[in-house]
Amino acid sequence: MKPLASDRPFQLLLAVVLAVAALLAVSMVTPLGISAYLANAIGQLAAFAVLALALDLIWGYLGILSLGHGLFFGIGGYIVAMHLLKHSSEVTGRVPDFMQFMGWSSYPFYWAGLGFFPYALLVAAVVTILISGVFGYVSFRSRVDGVYFAIITQALVYVAMLLMFRNDTGFGGNNGMTGFLVLFGWPIGGSGVVIAMAVVSVLLLAAVLLGCRLLLGSNFGVLMIATRDDEVRLRTLGYETLRLKLAVWCLSALIAALAGMLYVPQVGIINPRLLSPELSLEIAVWVAIGGRGHLIGAVIGAMLVNALKFWLSAAAPELWPFILSGLIVLVVLVFPNGLVDLAKLKLTRPMGIKRLASEPELR
Amino acid sequence: MAAALLIDDVTVEFGSFRAIDGLSLAIDYGEVRAVIGPNGAGKTTMLDVASGITRAKQGRVVFDDTIDITRSSESDIARAGVRRKFQKPSIFEGLDVRQHIAIGAQGGLRRILSPYALAQRVDDVLAEVGLADLALRPASELAHGQKQWLEIGMVLASQPKVLMLDEPVAGLTDEETERTVALVRKLRRPDRAIVVVEHDMDFVEQIADRVTVLHEGRTLFEGSMQDARADARVVDVYLGR
Numbered sequence: 001m002k003p004l005a006s007d008r009p010f011q012l013l014l015a016v017v018l019a020v021a022a023l024l025a026v027s028m029v030t031p032l033g034i035s036a037y038l039a040n041a042i043g044q045l046a047a048f049a050v051l052a053l054a055l056d057l058i059w060g061y062l063g064i065l066s067l068g069h070g071l072f073f074g075i076g077g078y079i080v081a082m083h084l085l086k087h088s089s090e091v092t093g094r095v096p097d098f099m100q101f102m103g104w105s106s107y108p109f110y111w112a113g114l115g116f117f118p119y120a121l122l123v124a125a126v127v128t129i130l131i132s133g134v135f136g137y138v139s140f141r142s143r144v145d146g147v148y149f150a151i152i153t154q155a156l157v158y159v160a161m162l163l164m165f166r167n168d169t170g171f172g173g174n175n176g177m178t179g180f181l182v183l184f185g186w187p188i189g190g191s192g193v194v195i196a197m198a199v200v201s202v203l204l205l206a207a208v209l210l211g212c213r214l215l216l217g218s219n220f221g222v223l224m225i226a227t228r229d230d231e232v233r234l235r236t237l238g239y240e241t242l243r244l245k246l247a248v249w250c251l252s253a254l255i256a257a258l259a260g261m262l263y264v265p266q267v268g269i270i271n272p273r274l275l276s277p278e279l280s281l282e283i284a285v286w287v288a289i290g291g292r293g294h295l296i297g298a299v300i301g302a303m304l305v306n307a308l309k310f311w312l313s314a315a316a317p318e319l320w321p322f323i324l325s326g327l328i329v330l331v332v333l334v335f336p337n338g339l340v341d342l343a344k345l346k347l348t349r350p351m352g353i354k355r356l357a358s359e360p361e362l363r
Numbered sequence: 364m365a366a367a368l369l370i371d372d373v374t375v376e377f378g379s380f381r382a383i384d385g386l387s388l389a390i391d392y393g394e395v396r397a398v399i400g401p402n403g404a405g406k407t408t409m410l411d412v413a414s415g416i417t418r419a420k421q422g423r424v425v426f427d428d429t430i431d432i433t434r435s436s437e438s439d440i441a442r443a444g445v446r447r448k449f450q451k452p453s454i455f456e457g458l459d460v461r462q463h464i465a466i467g468a469q470g471g472l473r474r475i476l477s478p479y480a481l482a483q484r485v486d487d488v489l490a491e492v493g494l495a496d497l498a499l500r501p502a503s504e505l506a507h508g509q510k511q512w513l514e515i516g517m518v519l520a521s522q523p524k525v526l527m528l529d530e531p532v533a534g535l536t537d538e539e540t541e542r543t544v545a546l547v548r549k550l551r552r553p554d555r556a557i558v559v560v561e562h563d564m565d566f567v568e569q570i571a572d573r574v575t576v577l578h579e580g581r582t583l584f585e586g587s588m589q590d591a592r593a594d595a596r597v598v599d600v601y602l603g604r
Contacts, residue, residue: 222458222465222466225457226457230453230455232416233454234455234466235437236437236440236447239470240436240438243472244472
């Protein structure tokens with residue numbers, strides 16, 4: 001991996017992300033900037049881009065495909081939703097609607113303290129690390145990898161979805177949780193708050209992007225790539241790859257949970273559909289389209305595919321599955337490294353022409 | 364003399380197939396031992412057992428007379444000082460040559476070398492395997508022979524006590540084979556045992572002190588290459604064909 005100082009494409013992307021954050025921040029104070037609607041869309045895209053980075057970290061750089069990253073996204077999402085509901089109750093003095101339907105007049109014990117955001121953050125981190133840690137340890141310890149690992153992660157997210165669809169589980173069942181009123185004391189629907197959430201999302205995207213880049217540029221990143229390329233070789237050189245894989249797997253899960261915590265307040269609802277295998281599969285599609293094994297690719301892929309989806313779900317929703325499938329076929333057949341291939345195409349062609357023209361003696 | 368690596372009555376089964384059948388083998392410090400034999404004789408399986416990749420059904424593997432590594436993990440065995448080059452050059456496509464040697468030299472998640480000592484060691488090894496000029500090249504761009512040397516360098520960088528080389532000259536040109544002969548001769552030290560699995564008999568003759576001929580998971584012959592060529596059983600199962 002190139003040193004950060006000479007990695008122009010990465011620097012460019014980071015600058016664009018930061019510029020968008022600045023533009024959004026300016027829009028909060030002047031009415032001439034980006035509308036709350038557009039800001040909200042950008043904020044959601046940023047959350048998806050963070051999610052794509054989480055997957056690219058383990059799939060692109062460690063060679064472990066997860067088709068269940070929606071699980072960690074969902075954990076972050078559910079816990080931030082619990083925080084928002086608890087916090088809203090402090091304003092209204094009532095328990096959320098879904099609890100009233102279940103005949104609960106007060107919050108169950110495990111909701112205690114969730115109205116305090118730092119605690120909710122801690123709970124999200126602990127739950128994510130526990131689940132990813134136990135699952136990762138058992139799988140990596142038994143040397144489960146490749147498609148087998150992918151299938152098990154898919155099953156895991158499916159089980160979580162079935163669990164959350166039940167009303168008895170106590171998190172709103174198939175309707176999920178909604179009705180968030182306040183965020184840190186401010187009404188959540190106000191345009192200032194909407195734009196502020198987008199700013200925070202875009203800034204955190206920049207932070208995660210930079211963090212991943214620094215990690216990959218370090219000695220640890222070198223070992224990640226070595227693990228991806230030939231794990232047995234690395235193990236027989238004295239490296240305990242189990243620990244390395246587990247650490248990156250948990251980190252990736254944490255980033256996915258963070259993405260969920262950014263996403264849910266901005267869409268105003270969470271339901272078990274976030275845990276459906278579809279979303280988890282789609283994350284892999286974003287990364288594949290953008291270019292797996294390139295941080296830039298993950299961000300661009302997530303942004304492009306989801307922007308297209310936003311636009312099409314209004315314009316022609318019935319076309320979306322066909323377009324998504326078409327994109328996948330195109331990537332598999334023509335651009336195996338995703339859109340990153342396009343950039344190479346553009347760079348090499350003019351050079352070839354120049355070389356011929358400058359060496360006429362070859363004729 | 365102390366045995367660097369002792370394989371003691373080891374049996375390995377894959378399903379109903381017995382790949383190694385009560386094999387015993389002692390390799391001494393200071394020697395270069397070639398292990399030869401027809402395909403399926405169990406040569407690579409023997410190395411797999413010694414490096415912890417395959418588990419023996421019975422028997423034990425002892426390193427340095429005192430350390431039982433029969434049930435140890437691959438990384439523990441490697442850190443103890445038993446290292447191995449694979450049959451197919453196993454390198455990391457996404458890394459450059461220098462990074463490979465550094466990974467080999469550091470030899471574990473816990474850093475044992477200071478940055479200065481590491482750089483020094485990497486330079487030495489690069490010079491030894493003749494890849495100093497290619498240090499910053501991506502390993503994926505190397506030719507087949509260079510990949511073989513890169514992997515030997517990676518294994519060598521931790522200064523192993525037991526060095527196992529699985530087909531180090533397979534697919535190499537005559538000139539490259541000559542260079543590998545010189546390299547293996549240089550690697551021989553009184554405190555190191557080298558095990559080479561190879562099909563190229565001329566190569567074996569040039570580097571090996573002793574040869575062990577395996578057949579159907581057992582030792583068929585042990586002695587000098589010259590005697591092996593003269594041995595009727597060896598000629599019958601392997602050399603004569």
